[in-house]
Amino acid sequence: MPLLSFLNPSFLWALPVTAIPVLLHLLSRRKLPEVPFPTTNFLRLLEPREIRRIRLREILLLILRTLALLLLVLAFARPAVTPANAVMNAAASVGLLLDESESMAAIEEHGRPRITEAKGRAASLVEASRAGDAIAIAYASRGEEPVAERGDDRVRLRRALERVEATPRPARMAAALGSLRRTLERSPLSTRELYVVSDFQRGNWPAEARLEIARAAAAGTRVYLVPVTAANLPNHAFEAIDPDVRPGPEGRGMELRARLVNHADAPSDRIAIRLREGDALVGGGDVSLRAGERRWAAMPIEPKGAGTAVSDSAAATPTRITAEMDADALPTDDEWYAVLGTPRRLRVLRIVEARGSAPPRFAALALDPSSNGASGFSVEDESPAALLTLNKARADVVLLEDVAALSGDAEARLRAFLRDGGGLVVALGPHSDPDYYGKRLFPGMIDLALQQPERVPEGGALELRARVAGHAILEGLTVGVGTPLSQARLTGLVRGAVTSPSAEIVVQTSGGLPVVVAAPRVAVFLSSLSDDWGELPFSGAFVPLVRGLVSHAARAASGAPAELVVGMPPRARLTGAPSGVIRVRGPGDYSSTATVEAEGTGYRAVALDAAPAAGFYEFDAEGHTLATVAVNLDPIESDLTALPVDSIRAGAAPAALPRIAILSSASALERHLRATRRGEELWLPLLLAAALLLAGELLLASARKLRA
């Protein structure tokens, strides 16, 4: 039998109101005046025909009014019928995971941020809870932190939800789900439900998070996935800024490189970038990105003060730069903070072997055509013997160009150089020994296996095509995936194959043979940078390609600035051992202390408290600023592309699949709650019926007479 209940039973106290029409009817009859009238008999004659109808109408009106009032009172009391087959008649332990990560601040097409919709769904869940239900609320960005809110006090939980705002932290779904799952498993109630209210960003749902869902379902918990967005919002964002400012083209001015991404199915034309130092505008430019493109973009910058002088060594004068772009769906990732070092040129130690005549200097000319370092590169040509005295103070990047093999000592020194933060570019050639490189030098540096050189038959040529869009090596080339790099003829290369995902093929031939392979700190060009195997040095792509190879190796050597993200403790590299307590100050009223530990040749200071917001954080000791670091939002939150929610179910065991449901819209959630909590609410039909009755009453009252 269906059960009838009232969600606002206090309104039932208004039921006596329904007696008002009856009382008015009786009172009006009692006080009628008496009028002597001679022709009353005529009225009596009419009575059987008309007066009975009038009385009937009065009774009808009375019934209509009374019923309308009754229905109105009942409608306000919100009656609900719980179906007899409702699955949830017992109190439940409910876990609610609310995603309040940065992406939830994205503005949807209707003008409200995603978090508003998510809070609404969560509030309706709390609102629908019944007496005895135990609710635990966890937040996605807090990861393994204990469940934030717990209890059965609806008012308190609702207020807690009202206070929730999108945070600048990334979601840590797996950890948060694990924490909530364990909380549910400790509940004494046998009925358990887990609701996940999220935008289901593709980047936030790693395999571990899906596994947690599968585990919960396997343990008997009913899992409800509640996506709050149906459409993918286009968004473009910063992902990194190279802290090394370099001289601009032809050695004029300075350039800053920013890594941008366009998370959209359509191109973003002319994204305006503004670079500010404090309040002053110090640079910027327009960038166009293809659909889904992620690439480094260079733009002119003129930092104030001492930042303009180019030197060969890193100075200790940091420049705080804030980069901004036009706001879009997610405004928080349209700003990026960077601490720039003093502009300096990259020192390249070019190792060549003398074979009778002087080796061609194509690569050296590409890097430093005027031999004065104005291009941002200074090149020193040396023989392999020079590697025996190699250290980081001498060069930033080593370029091995068509060297047959290295001695054991030179190789060991080179490896130490790489460990110390140096970069390596290997360009093969007809004299290189593939066995040496593939089997001795590359292991531990880059997972690349080499075979013998391959020459193209006479008259033929290899065509170079970009394989990865927007890779730093291709920074100076305007190419997309599959686009030919150059019309130059390439007639030979060493056949190679990457052996692990850590090595990335950046350029390949149209036949799929790798030409440029990159790994952290290392780049390998599998053909010749000379004119031995073609005419590439004479093409327009040669200079940007060589500079890209060297820049990649140098940039990788300088570390990844994006590692400092909100939600993690700020850390800084210190050159000397600090004395006294290190205090860390940040945006707003952030203040913390830092611990210091040795790291390589220097020290590393790590704050005790996580960074709550993006911005600049200063490490101070005894009144002196030891270091300034920039903390940014995790770029993973910028990709607003939603995961197909159904794919989360795919990881669950077949037996647990029925316990994972998707409530893809607010109405679906409402239907679910009606079926399991509130029952079918009847207020709307009651209200409509009351309106109909009142309309009927108006018609009947205004009619002069009732039709027979």
Added chain:
Amino acid sequence: MSDDRARLLDPHFVSKLARLDLRARLVVEGFLTGLHRSPYHGFSVEFAEHRQYMPGDPLRHLDWKVLAKSDRKYLKQYQEETNLRAHLLVDTSASMGYGSRGVTKLDYARQLAASLAYLILGQHDAVGLFAFAEGRGEQIPARSTMGHMRPLLGLLERMKASGGTDFTASLHALAERITRRGLVVILSDLLDEPEKVAQAIHHFRHRRHEVLVFHILDPQEVAFDFDREAVYVDMEGGARVTTRPRELRDDYRARLTEWRDRLRAICIEKRADYVALTTDVPYDRALLEYLGKRSRLL
């Protein structure tokens, strides 16, 4: 019609005057003032004056003696003098006591009866008066002297509206009592069954009386123009009906019109004259009707 005369014929104005005889005289004089060119003036047996013959005048009134003596054609004009006996029958049942606008139906009937009596006596006709109500009645036999006016007025002033109406009883009794042929003038609201009214009129007609019926109703009885819901109590039977006038007005009016048409048809059938009056209608309408009737009789 001058303003003064109009006021003299207005029931509301006349009702404010205290003495009935004065009222009757004023009404009749006011009425007659408007009839100075009336065709009813002077064709009686008592000579009044001569008037020069005009082509078209009836030759039977030509004064042959003057014609013989002077060869001039003069008509003789007479004060009218007939042996007409008029009997005024005034209904005094309780329903006649109803008046929605200050003048009851009985007031109107009394004033009209007084005016008629004054007019009739002024024309040297005989007039009698009967007050009839259920099971009782008072009468004054017909006389033609002006001194007869006093008892007539006395009876009219004593009349009070009370009791029910029973035409079959009181009118039949009167029909038996009035033996000499004459003009019977009934002033009543006729609130009885039309068939009984028909029988009573038939009885008078059977006695060869001419019958003139003044059917007097209050304007509110015709219009049924009340606003609010009330309990309507019958003034004679005491029946009670609770209703909203707005709801029944149209049907009531239709039924009342049907009833009046039925009474009119009965009168026509019985060759009686029927005049529908309401208490706001000036008296000259009734007086004219009387004179018209009288002229047809003579």
